[in-house]
Amino acid sequence: MLGIIRVLTTEDEAILQEHSRLIKAEFQLDSLTRCIPEQRNGIYNEETMKAAVPKIKALAKKMVKYDGVTAVAISCAADPAVTSCRELVNVPVIGAGEAGAYAALMVSRKVGVLGITREVPPNISSILGDAFLSYTYPDSVSTTVDLLKTGAMEKAVAAGRKLADIGATCILFACTGYSTIGLRNVLQKHVKLPVIDLVRAQAVAYSLTE
Template sequence: MAHLIGLIRVITINDEELLNLHGKLIERAFPELRVISRSIEDQPKGIYDRESEEKAKPKILRLAREFEKQGVEAVVISCAADPAVGEARKELKIPVIGAGSAAASIALSLGERIGVLNLTEETPGIIKRILGKHLVAEAKPRGVENTLDLLTDQGKNAARKALEELLDNNVDVILLGCTGYSTIGFAKIAEEIARIPVVDPVIASGAVTLSVLRQRSCLIKT
């Protein structure tokens, strides 16, 4: 039986196909999960700095509460900064998974020297805290200021150049520090260029969610 999970997009999306894209990525990778996606309102550029993150938090919390009332088994917040994850965990009785902490945890299982490809100047705080000394390099695409910029050819080319900068630091794992990279399917491109493991934050969030739900199911049965 499939596990029903709710996924929160932290950018306002009116296009149904684009809204469901992250959920579809998770469902293809993990057929045991069925994903319902919703997006926050009035943030067409998503989260790209501290101010936009604070503005998004109450909206994310409201959607998380609604998902729990709807009966989902877990909530995924599809953003590498893990906005409102801590707050939601305090309120909800079901697991709340952040894409950033999920990606960082998986990256640590793959190597010692992690390079993070960010959207903006700094690596998200939650990723920094988890990686600790294993975060050895970080880079961002020049001219990219928000997730919409990644959808352009210029943004994708800039991401490739930033990836090459990371590889000059002798990293053994690349962590994509924005779920916008999942939207454009950049993990596959990055692996072809880098020839080392690349952690996609959306896929990572699905992997962690399924692992948590399997553990909960086993505990209930025993």
């Protein structure tokens, strides 16, 4: 079973379990989702990244030891603690950002990246290299919680269309919150391009371990 670590603290079961639900519905893969504590707005800057790392490491160890998961997916585009978790546990550790970036490279040499932070996550741009075309984010969105607000979907679609307009041949999400709100299916009605959703990319990576 895949253990999914969410970096957004929430008691809302629908929000918490959305990534597991998506993976089960589309890939028929079982997973267990848990979230780290005291990160009500997720990870959106260096400070929140630093605070999240020890929590992610502790939760990864717990899920492997007590939940018996056979792989861990850290469901955050910035790939926090991915490298250190690989040194802590004896199962595969999948980073959402790197899984999505490598998937994008398989289908495009002009990748437009759609995130929520002011700059593209460096782990993603590093993997994309020369295939990185441009980065953008929706207006009035700076944390994953903002994606749950009224009008966020429309703003995200508009940002995605801008990437298509400047020549992107693939759009890569740089926030797993886009999976939570179901942006991929909506955006694909407006752009006739491959859209790489990070949760789906993690599921593909995990399926290779089965």
